[in-house]
Amino acid sequence: MSRIIGIDLGTTNSSVAVVEGGKAVIIPNERGERSTPSVVAFTNSGERLTGSLARRQAAVNSARTISSVKRHMGTEWKISIDGKAYNAQEISAMILRDLRKSAEEYLGEPVTDAVITVPAYFNDIQRQATKDAGRIAGLNVQRIINEPTSAALAYGLDHGAAQKIMVYDLGGGTFDVSIIEIGDGVVEVLATGGDNHLGGDDFDQAVTDYLVREFQRTERIDVRKDVAAMQRIREAAEQAKKELSVTESTTVQLPYLSQNQNGPVHLDCTITRAKFNELTRELVNRTAIPVQNALNDAGIAASELGKVLLVGGSTRIPAVQQKVKELTGKEPSHSINPDECVAQGAAIQGEVLSGGSLQLAGSDGGILLLDVTPLSLSIETVGGVASRLVERNSTLPVHYSQIFTTAAPFQSSVDIHVLQGERPMARDNKTIGRFKLKGIKKAMAGVPQIEVTFDIDTNGILKVSAKDLDTGKEQSITITANNKMSDEEIEQAIRDAEQYAAEDQIRRDAMTVCSEAQMLLTNVEQALAAEKKQLEKAERKQIKEECSRLKKLITKKTPEKMTYGELDEIKAAMKDLEYASACLNMSEYRP
Numbered sequence: 042m043s044r045i046i047g048i049d050l051g052t053t054n055s056s057v058a059v060v061e062g063g064k065a066v067i068i069p070n071e072r073g074e075r076s077t078p079s080v081v082a083f084t085n086s087g088e089r090l091t092g093s094l095a096r097r098q099a100a101v102n103s104a105r106t107i108s109s110v111k112r113h114m115g116t117e118w119k120i121s122i123d124g125k126a127y128n129a130q131e132i133s134a135m136i137l138r139d140l141r142k143s144a145e146e147y148l149g150e151p152v153t154d155a156v157i158t159v160p161a162y163f164n165d166i167q168r169q170a171t172k173d174a175g176r177i178a179g180l181n182v183q184r185i186i187n188e189p190t191s192a193a194l195a196y197g198l199d200h201g202a203a204q205k206i207m208v209y210d211l212g213g214g215t216f217d218v219s220i221i222e223i224g225d226g227v228v229e230v231l232a233t234g235g236d237n238h239l240g241g242d243d244f245d246q247a248v249t250d251y252l253v254r255e256f257q258r259t260e261r262i263d264v265r266k267d268v269a270a271m272q273r274i275r276e277a278a279e280q281a282k283k284e285l286s287v288t289e290s291t292t293v294q295l296p297y298l299s300q301n302q303n304g305p306v307h308l309d310c311t312i313t314r315a316k317f318n319e320l321t322r323e324l325v326n327r328t329a330i331p332v333q334n335a336l337n338d339a340g341i342a343a344s345e346l347g348k349v350l351l352v353g354g355s356t357r358i359p360a361v362q363q364k365v366k367e368l369t370g371k372e373p374s375h376s377i378n379p380d381e382c383v384a385q386g387a388a389i390q391g392e393v394l395s396g397g398s399l400q401l402a403g404s405d406g407g408i409l410l411l412d413v414t415p416l417s418l419s420i421e422t423v424g425g426v427a428s429r430l431v432e433r434n435s436t437l438p439v440h441y442s443q444i445f446t447t448a449a450p451f452q453s454s455v456d457i458h459v460l461q462g463e464r465p466m467a468r469d470n471k472t473i474g475r476f477k478l479k480g481i482k483k484a485m486a487g488v489p490q491i492e493v494t495f496d497i498d499t500n501g502i503l504k505v506s507a508k509d510l511d512t513g514k515e516q517s518i519t520i521t522a523n524n525k526m527s528d529e530e531i532e533q534a535i536r537d538a539e540q541y542a543a544e545d546q547i548r549r550d551a552m553t554v555c556s557e558a559q560m561l562l563t564n565v566e567q568a569l570a571a572e573k574k575q576l577e578k579a580e581r582k583q584i585k586e587e588c589s590r591l592k593k594l595i596t597k598k599t600p601e602k603m604t605y606g607e608l609d610e611i612k613a614a615m616k617d618l619e620y621a622s623a624c625l626n627m628s629e630y631r632p
């Protein structure tokens with residue numbers, strides 16, 4: 042197998058690395074840069090530009106320049122240039138082709154295989170889209186790995202001691218946080234969380250808005266509709282933000298930004314770091330919840346962290362570093378390069394996949410990388426309940442089977458409705474697939490045994506199958522692009538799950554209590570019909586009264602609207618009915 046390169050396909054910048062002499066080295070592009078801006082442009086003369094050449098001409102050719110295309114991966118987004126529509130995969134492939142070319146020139150041999158990194162929160166469609174982009178660029182994508190995991194891999198190669206680390210990754214467009222355990226040749230992701238719409242671009246936007254407001258206040262000119270002026274302000278805002286990472290104050294000067302009746306008007310505005318911190322405080326604070334969730338999901342306290350690694354260009358912002366310190370009680374580590382470690386980790390994974398003999402420092406075996414799935418997976422069962430088969434943060438690859446049965450007598454097919462999300466009721470989760478298993482042997486409800494299996498491969502791509510263990514009939518689907526969740530939906534699903542957690546719990550409890558009560562009623566009524574003769578009149582009357590009281594309580598409202606007080610009443614009525622019907626033979630009833 043030829044060398045497998047590692048690619049960090051970033052929102053703002055991309056880089057490529059390869060392992061040489063046991064070390065992951067960054068491959069410079071033809072302009073000698075260690076990272077390539079993820080920008081593609083089509084000039085008016087039909088030339089296609091990538092990287093810094095594309096970025097440099099963005100202000101004068103904004104309609105034909107594409108940046109941050111990663112934000113569109115796996116969506117329906119398209120851009121039409123000279124009558125041809127390009128999707129995000131095709132634009133990304135142009136960047137990948139550039140990186141591949143640099144690697145070929147550096148190595149002096151053809152490169153056909155790569156490991157590409159994605160944000161941990163990328164869903165299956167986005168991962169598939171990234172793989173497709175690689176394919177379009179002529180690369181066999183041997184593995185898709187999560188960016189924070191990749192960073193941990195790069196760190197683990199150099200720093201031996203077994204420990205749990207946090208990777209806090211704030212890039213241009215996304216925020217990812219992962220808790221990872223390194224030790225004994227294993228890099229295991231314990232939990233991951235994040236916000237797909239939080240990154241450096243939002244900081245740029247906050248500064249841009251401020252500059253626009255200041256210009257309006259001092260010059261009384263609103264430039265928001267002036268596309269070229271806005272592009273200049275945005276670029277200057279990003280530059281100012283970067284400068285404020287090292288200095289306490291910076292001045293933005295944009296000559297000839299606009300004009301009024303007296304002639305050209307220039308923008309000249311000083312921004313202090315304190316002002317910048319004030320403008321972006323909310324953004325920095327937004328990283329706190331995912332950090333806490335990831336720690337909770339990993340089941341550890343911040344004090345148990347051995348190291349906190351900062352990844353992504355936006356972690357250079359002093360207020361961000363301060364926030365991380367506040368949240369974890371630890372001085373973040375500066376021992377890895379936040380811009381390069383992701384590509385380096387991917388190269389290490391590539392080397393491992395090609396059979397190389399890399400070792401984690403402190404271990405005497407190879408390296409095993411264990412990643413996780415970002416959301417829980419379930420199927421819909423009786424009463425619209427989402428029965429969970431794979432928990433969020435389960436280690437990949439996942440192979441899990443569970444036996445289900447039929448709810449109605451003589452059912453010859455079952456619908457398998459595959460769901461993704463954290464909510465207990467099916468309708469509140471995202472449908473990611475649906476299929477029918479036909480040809481089930483006809484039998485009483487509850488007799489057929491249907492084995493449902495979820496298989497998630499190491500790239501995070503899911504296959505679901507269902508098999509009737511009696512007839513051997515089997516049906517399966519691989520979840521494909523158009524039925525997957527978007528980023529927004531994933532985030533919404535998690536936000537909703539948090540917001541509605543309390544509401545969900547009571548609904549779930551109500552469903553359980555009502556279905557147990559219904560089961561008790563059916564059994565008592567059947568037993569009563571069977572043993573009519575032997576019962577005392579008074580006993581039968583008592584049982585019937587208790588039955589009708591319980592029936593009234595469970596039909597008064599739908600379970601979703603019940604309060605805990607009402608559930609307690611139902612439970613008490615069940616107890617009374619059980620007590621009254623103790624004389625009946627109800628062998629099938631188990632509370």
Ligand code: AMP
Pocket residue numbers: 051052053054211212213214240241242279282283284286352353354355356357358380
């Ligand atoms: P990445 O996606 O990791 O390449 O991160 C890119 C983001 O980091 C962009 O929003 C950059 O503006 C931001 N960035 C890069 N360098 C700095 C810096 N010195 N200070 C603040 N932000 C930075």
